Amino acid sequence: MSGSLLIAWQLKDKHVLVVGGGQVASSRVEHALAAGAIVTVVSPAQGLSEHTKSLIATDSNYNRILFRDRTFLSTDLDDADMVLAAIDDVDLSRDIGTSCRARRIPVNVADDPSYCDFYFGSQIRRGPLQVMVSTNGKSPKLANIIRRRIEDSIPQGAGEAIEKVGLLRDKLRERSPQVGGEASKRRMKWVVELCTSWEMDDLAGLDDVQIERLLNEGWERDVVPSRDSFVDDDQ
Numbered sequence: 001m002s003g004s005l006l007i008a009w010q011l012k013d014k015h016v017l018v019v020g021g022g023q024v025a026s027s028r029v030e031h032a033l034a035a036g037a038i039v040t041v042v043s044p045a046q047g048l049s050e051h052t053k054s055l056i057a058t059d060s061n062y063n064r065i066l067f068r069d070r071t072f073l074s075t076d077l078d079d080a081d082m083v084l085a086a087i088d089d090v091d092l093s094r095d096i097g098t099s100c101r102a103r104r105i106p107v108n109v110a111d112d113p114s115y116c117d118f119y120f121g122s123q124i125r126r127g128p129l130q131v132m133v134s135t136n137g138k139s140p141k142l143a144n145i146i147r148r149r150i151e152d153s154i155p156q157g158a159g160e161a162i163e164k165v166g167l168l169r170d171k172l173r174e175r176s177p178q179v180g181g182e183a184s185k186r187r188m189k190w191v192v193e194l195c196t197s198w199e200m201d202d203l204a205g206l207d208d209v210q211i212e213r214l215l216n217e218g219w220e221r222d223v224v225p226s227r228d229s230f231v232d233d234d235q
């Protein structure tokens with residue numbers, strides 16, 4: 001049995017076409033917007049769910065959603081980098097899937113997995129942290145139940161800790177910009193040691209001044225201070 005390739009697809013400023021405006025489409029729109037995409041929604045206005053309507057209304061100042069009040073036309077595919085079909089018409093759904101494949105546009109067809117190039121999954125988001133559970137089409141409801149259990153086991157400060165370590169890594173690269181070789185090895189070793197020796201909540205609590213201090217007193221001297229000694233010095 002083979003599974004899927006789970007990857008973090010970068011959609012920033014790419015064009016995502018959502019065909020349909022019902023409940024399933026609204027969740028597709030939210031996922032695409034959260035990934036920074038520019039979204040076109042094609043659906044007759046009378047078929048929009050309340051959630052889709054509110055996403056379109058909320059976007060009016062941001063210009064990230066273009067709403068086309070009509071049924072699907074094949075020309076809608078012209079500038080699409082990705083297509084998400086979520087309509088209650090399985091024949092048209094499959095036609096859209098077939099056209100996308102002919103044009104090599106990645107496509108998800110909500111009502112027929114065999115026409116999907118990729119599936120959605122049950123997701124957790126905490127700031128930059130995303131966790132996705134997939135059952136590869138076998139049982140979406142069980143994916144949802146398993147996701148909830150995983151959710152409970154993620155430390156409270158995880159999202160914030162990731163933000164802070166991301167900031168620290170950016171600043172580290174400014175000080176040590178080389179790619180590859182000994183510089184990379186030294187950088188990676190230092191970051192790994194910091195992430196493994198500090199508690200997640202302590203990383204989450206780092207402020208800008210402390211991040212600079214960590215780099216000055218830790219990175220520049222090639223040591224990772226313990227959290228306790230670092231805080232003691234602060235007082």
Ligand SMILES: C[C@@]1(CC(=O)O)C2=NC(=C\c3[nH]c(c(CCC(=O)O)c3CC(=O)O)Cc3[nH]c(c(CC(=O)O)c3CCC(=O)O)/C=C3\N/C(=C\2)[C@@H](CCC(=O)O)[C@]3(C)CC(=O)O)/[C@H]1CCC(=O)O
Pocket residue numbers: 027108109110111112113116118119120121122123133134135136137138139140141142143144147
């Ligand atoms: C994870 C999630 C993400 C999302 O959609 O955002 C998602 N489905 C979710 C919920 C859900 N979907 C359905 C139910 C009713 C109960 C049930 O059937 O289980 C529930 C539960 C509910 O509503 O509570 C019905 C359903 N789903 C598909 C079909 C078509 C078919 O199977 O033929 C049918 C109609 C079947 C029929 O007619 O009987 C197909 C797909 N649904 C997938 C994803 C992909 C596989 C994911 C995987 O296996 O991991 C895949 C293949 C394609 C895709 O959608 O990309 C989201 C949970 C989000 C969350 O809550 O966390």
Ligand SMILES: NC(=O)c1ccc[n+]([C@@H]2O[C@H](COP(=O)([O-])OP(=O)(O)OC[C@H]3O[C@@H](n4cnc5c(N)ncnc54)[C@H](O)[C@@H]3O)[C@@H](O)[C@H]2O)c1
Pocket residue numbers: 019020021022023024025042043044046047048049070071072086087088089092109110111140
């Ligand atoms: N993949 C999943 O997780 C999942 C979950 C539940 C249901 N489904 C399936 O996904 C499909 C959509 O579900 P829903 O609950 O959002 O349905 P819905 O009935 O709420 O919405 C259907 C939408 O399709 C639009 N539409 C219909 N024909 C169109 C056309 N020719 N061009 C453009 N838009 C058109 C309607 O205006 C409406 O907005 C259904 O087939 C459903 O069985 C999939």
